[in-house]
Amino acid sequence: MQIVAVGINHTSASVSLRERLAVGTESLPDALGRLRESVAEALILSTCNRVELYAVCGHEGSGADLLRQFLAAHGNVPIRTVRDVTYAYGHSAAVRHLLRVAAGLESMVVGENEILGQVRRAIAAARQVTALGSVLDRLGTAALACGKRVRASTALGRDGESVASVAVRLAVRERGGLEGAHVAVLGAGETAEQAVATLVALGGVHVTVVNRTYDRAVSLAAAHGVEARPWNDLANVLAVADVVMGCTGAQTPVLSASTLAQARESPVRPLVCLDLGVPRDMDPAVGSLPTVKLIDLDRIELESAARRADRARDLTRAESIVDQDTERFMEWWRGRNVASTVARLHARAGEIRDAEVERALTRLPDLNPRARAVIHELATRMVGKLLHEPTVTLKRDPEGANMAVVVERLFGLGAHAAQPEIHQESRAS
Numbered sequence: 564m565q566i567v568a569v570g571i572n573h574t575s576a577s578v579s580l581r582e583r584l585a586v587g588t589e590s591l592p593d594a595l596g597r598l599r600e601s602v603a604e605a606l607i608l609s610t611c612n613r614v615e616l617y618a619v620c621g622h623e624g625s626g627a628d629l630l631r632q633f634l635a636a637h638g639n640v641p642i643r644t645v646r647d648v649t650y651a652y653g654h655s656a657a658v659r660h661l662l663r664v665a666a667g668l669e670s671m672v673v674g675e676n677e678i679l680g681q682v683r684r685a686i687a688a689a690r691q692v693t694a695l696g697s698v699l700d701r702l703g704t705a706a707l708a709c710g711k712r713v714r715a716s717t718a719l720g721r722d723g724e725s726v727a728s729v730a731v732r733l734a735v736r737e738r739g740g741l742e743g744a745h746v747a748v749l750g751a752g753e754t755a756e757q758a759v760a761t762l763v764a765l766g767g768v769h770v771t772v773v774n775r776t777y778d779r780a781v782s783l784a785a786a787h788g789v790e791a792r793p794w795n796d797l798a799n800v801l802a803v804a805d806v807v808m809g810c811t812g813a814q815t816p817v818l819s820a821s822t823l824a825q826a827r828e829s830p831v832r833p834l835v836c837l838d839l840g841v842p843r844d845m846d847p848a849v850g851s852l853p854t855v856k857l858i859d860l861d862r863i864e865l866e867s868a869a870r871r872a873d874r875a876r877d878l879t880r881a882e883s884i885v886d887q888d889t890e891r892f893m894e895w896w897r898g899r900n901v902a903s904t905v906a907r908l909h910a911r912a913g914e915i916r917d918a919e920v921e922r923a924l925t926r927l928p929d930l931n932p933r934a935r936a937v938i939h940e941l942a943t944r945m946v947g948k949l950l951h952e953p954t955v956t957l958k959r960d961p962e963g964a965n966m967a968v969v970v971e972r973l974f975g976l977g978a979h980a981a982q983p984e985i986h987q988e989s990r991a992s
Contacts, residue, residue, distance in 0.1 A: 569630035583640055671867050676723070749810060913946070
């Protein structure tokens with residue numbers, strides 16, 4: 564069996580395509596169920612910056628094709644388009660990729676902390692519908708542990724930088740500051756919470772949270788000492804806004820150009836609109852309105868890329884941690900694949916040891932119990948030492964699964980034994 568990953572992210576696909584392929588929270592259980600019908604195990608990670616499918620299946624190449632076809636069907640996108648923008652990883656490369664994702668190394672804002680929670684929720688969702696098996700469950704646990712270790716061992720994530728904070732920084736740049744500005748935050752989820760926290764930290768900003776579920780808006784606003792307004796009051800909030808931040812999880816735009824145009828008291832008043840949603844929260848036509856500056860995730864990605872060079876030392880350390888944890892997982896995988904062979908090899912050796920010791924002892928009837936025990940211990944230690952190196956090699960060597968086939972034949976461990984699958988650990992095309 565193989566671990567295969569296929570996905571798109573902010574570097575491989577535009578916002579418009581990412582929103583078509585996104586798997587929303589409400590549709591995630593159904594999507595996992597459909598994917599699980601074709602693979603042994605399944606995990607789907609869908610965020611504002613990525614849509615990634617992880618699966619355990621029989622073959623790397625055909626598995627990647629299957630996952631691409633699933634994405635194309637889910638988003639009603641031509642398979643040729645999906646092939647052009649997706650990346651695919653097989654086995655150890657797939658393992659390493661998920662660990663890099665959890666560590667924040669694949670994020671638009673390198674090291675951002677939000678992704679760790681998103682990976683955790685993706686794993687929980689897959690567990691809930693029994694889409695995970697022992698392999699992806701173990702991999703998910705390893706990814707979360709790796710993400711925590713990177714953040715504990717480096718400065719990545721310590722400055723609290725996030726997509727929302729980068730967006731606020733761009734708004735500050737566009738307006739020359741936000742002192743006294745009225746900022747409307749649409750949504751009350753994790754991204755909205757980060758946006759509000761960043762704005763409050765600036766000081767002197769009038770923040771209003773607007774959400775379809777008013778109670779959630781009230782809760783978020785109360786936690787940061789800002790204002791909450793019901794969704795049916797959106798027009799009044801937009802009328803006085805200097806900045807609007809879209810942070811909802813809606814599947815269709817919540818702010819159209821016509822709604823915004825009608826709500827604005829003064830069309831000549833500059834307005835910065837920051838769309839952090841995938842799918843998008845704002846109709847792209849919003850950017851064509853007079854004096855409106857629309858900033859989407861593609862622009863935020865350019866801003867984030869410019870800052871990565873400043874973190875070279877931390878990135879090197881983080882990559883080293885990812886490499887270590889990837890190898891640790893692969894050792895577990897190889898040990899799992901050859902466990903049956905190792906167990907039967909030791910059992911066979913134990914049978915031979917016991918039979919030969921018993922034969923020797925029958926020829927030495929005058930030995931006292933202590934001498935008999937010494938002979939038993941000697942035989943056990945000899946067998947253990949002889950099998951130690953082969954056992955370690957089978958479990959750790961990348962070719963351990965292939966070696967196990969030879970061991971089965973050399974030691975006559977039974978034709979009925981399950982034959983380990985020969986595989987390659989590489990990146991799929």
